[in-house]
Amino acid sequence: MFNSSDIKKNFPIFDHYPDLVFADNASTTQKPSNVIDAISDYYKTSNANVHRAVYDLGVKSDEIYHNTRLKLCQFYNKEEAIFTGGTTDGINKLARAISTILENDSNIVVSEMEHHSNLLPWQALHNELRVARMTDTGDLDLAHLASLIDDQTRVVSLVHISNTLGSINDLSKVANLLAGRNCIFIVDAAQSCLLHRDSISKINADAFVFGAHKMFGPSGLGVLLAKQKFLDQLPSFDLGGGMVTEVEEQHAEFRKDISRFEAGTPPLAQVAGMHATLTYLEGLDLGQCITHTHSLAIKLRESLSEIGVQCLGNPKDLSGIVSATFGEIHPHDAASFLNSKNIAVRAGHHCTQLIMKKYDIHASVRFSFSIYNDLSDVEKIVDAVKSMKKYFG
Amino acid sequence: MSNLDQIYKKQILEEAKHPFHFEKREGSLEQIRAYNPICGDRFDLYLSENDLHFHGFGCTISKASTSFMLRRLEGKTDQEKLEIINEFLKSIDQNLSINDPMLKVFENKETFRGRLDCIILPWKALKEKLEE
Numbered sequence: 276m277f278n279s280s281d282i283k284k285n286f287p288i289f290d291h292y293p294d295l296v297f298a299d300n301a302s303t304t305q306k307p308s309n310v311i312d313a314i315s316d317y318y319k320t321s322n323a324n325v326h327r328a329v330y331d332l333g334v335k336s337d338e339i340y341h342n343t344r345l346k347l348c349q350f351y352n353k354e355e356a357i358f359t360g361g362t363t364d365g366i367n368k369l370a371r372a373i374s375t376i377l378e379n380d381s382n383i384v385v386s387e388m389e390h391h392s393n394l395l396p397w398q399a400l401h402n403e404l405r406v407a408r409m410t411d412t413g414d415l416d417l418a419h420l421a422s423l424i425d426d427q428t429r430v431v432s433l434v435h436i437s438n439t440l441g442s443i444n445d446l447s448k449v450a451n452l453l454a455g456r457n458c459i460f461i462v463d464a465a466q467s468c469l470l471h472r473d474s475i476s477k478i479n480a481d482a483f484v485f486g487a488h489k490m491f492g493p494s495g496l497g498v499l500l501a502k503q504k505f506l507d508q509l510p511s512f513d514l515g516g517g518m519v520t521e522v523e524e525q526h527a528e529f530r531k532d533i534s535r536f537e538a539g540t541p542p543l544a545q546v547a548g549m550h551a552t553l554t555y556l557e558g559l560d561l562g563q564c565i566t567h568t569h570s571l572a573i574k575l576r577e578s579l580s581e582i583g584v585q586c587l588g589n590p591k592d593l594s595g596i597v598s599a600t601f602g603e604i605h606p607h608d609a610a611s612f613l614n615s616k617n618i619a620v621r622a623g624h625h626c627t628q629l630i631m632k633k634y635d636i637h638a639s640v641r642f643s644f645s646i647y648n649d650l651s652d653v654e655k656i657v658d659a660v661k662s663m664k665k666y667f668g
Numbered sequence: 669m670s671n672l673d674q675i676y677k678k679q680i681l682e683e684a685k686h687p688f689h690f691e692k693r694e695g696s697l698e699q700i701r702a703y704n705p706i707c708g709d710r711f712d713l714y715l716s717e718n719d720l721h722f723h724g725f726g727c728t729i730s731k732a733s734t735s736f737m738l739r740r741l742e743g744k745t746d747q748e749k750l751e752i753i754n755e756f757l758k759s760i761d762q763n764l765s766i767n768d769p770m771l772k773v774f775e776n777k778e779t780f781r782g783r784l785d786c787i788i789l790p791w792k793a794l795k796e797k798l799e800e
């Protein structure tokens with residue numbers, strides 16, 4: 276039986292703030308003790324640089340690093356895992372590398388519901404950028420997307436779960452649409468990496484990009500999961516230590532393995548933390564976790580609508596995220612009020628200005644649930660919203 | 669007083685509900701946009717020889733702050749405006765006590781944690797313009 280109060284005990288932040296309703300998980304998640312311990316243990320017992328260390332401590336550190344890579348590939352059922360600095364870093368690296376293999380007349384397709392970090396890096400390239408619409412319910416408009424794709428479409432890069440609306444996009448359908456085309460398919464899995472391992476493992480895409488900090492892991496570390504054949508086409512992202520076979524004054528030979536995508540000393544302790552993150556996730560029934568967070572979001576939507584609060588969109592397939600506006604009450608005032616009730620939420624455009632424009636608003640308040648939230652959190656939020664309306668009324 | 673009531677002091681709530689010269693003024697001498705891209709707050713300040721107006725969208729804090737600013741600056745020369753702005757911004761930045769009885773509501777940085785940008789939004793925008 277899924278029990279969020281047992282789960283909450285794994286997250287020491289709630290020992291310090293027992294009354295905190297943390298509903299800002301789409302921004303970043305709290306960390307379980309095994310992840311915190313793994314990072315601290317790494318520094319206490321394994322700290323040494325990786326890459327061809329000969330002494331025992333270095334070998335131990337190297338093992339942790341490589342085992343984490345393997346574990347990531349197994350966990351998500353993907354061929355290769357490259358460590359990056361985060362989702363944003365991963366997409367920027369991909370966009371820059373891909374730009375070197377595009378033709379002038381190639382076009383790139385994204386959607387209206389992208390986080391800016393999956394929009395701006397593509398805008399910065401000199402290729403035509405096509406933007407697939409979303410429906411009023413906040414779902415990806417697959418028919419419109421299909422109509423944008425032609426023989427010159429070389430990249431399709433889409434968000435898996437909208438960080439603002441919570442909609443879960445059916446990207447397997449997009450993968451089918453692209454089957455047989457000479458087109459790179461990239462998935463921004465920032466919001467799905469935590470619980471949607473099953474669907475990530477099934478989506479046939481060239482690359483998946485996400486950051487550890489949104490999946491109970493450390494900040495400062497990202498992951499790029501990719502097909503070997505896709506990576507083979509790309510130049511290295513950055514150049515530096517740990518990636519060459521032979522260096523001359525004017526020229527260098529690069530290694531063929533994925534180390535050529537990881538220049539310099541990687542975030543070692545964070546990688547150790549990531550190993551523990553996956554171990555933690557392996558101990559959960561992720562299907563139940565998805566159902567739990569979804570049911571909290573549904574309950575919140577229903578309760579808010581009963582008291583006349585407008586939620587953005589109405590996605591067919593909803594994760595644990597709900598955005599709302601409160602009429603005359605400005606989202607930042609709402610967030611300050613909720614803070615006074617120990618409820619942590621985010622107000623703003625959530626780096627999705629195209630979504631804000633679609634709904635003709637400037638900002639919203641976003642509630643995003645994780646597995647340590649429960650129905651009492653939803654009740655507290657709804658009660659607080661009621662008193663907020665009186666306060667500012 | 670709870671922290672919330674310290675942020676939303678009566679004067680601030682009242683000022684945001686009944687802001688000073690809150691209307692669009694086409695054809696004013698000068699129009700300045702105070703914009704915070706993080707939260708989307710966006711006020712247009714309309715500067716004329718004798719009066720100041722503003723209009724737009726923003727939270728209670730930024731709206732009240734803009735309104736107080738216009739009350740304080742109306743009728744002042746550019747030089748005087750700049751002095752008042754600089755003194756106010758300095759008090760916020762360095763957490764000094766504020767003598768001006770109207771602006772005193774924004775005293776004490778701690779109270780406004782996370783909301784300082786809302787307070788200084790219009791002040792910074794006007795300062796930039798006046799310093800051009």
Ligand SMILES: Cc1ncc(COP(=O)(O)O)c(C=O)c1O
Nearest residue numbers: 361362363390392438463465486
């Ligand atoms: C869907 C999505 N993409 C990309 C990002 C960017 O992630 P980061 O800021 O961790 O690089 C986020 C984070 O908010 C996100 O939710």
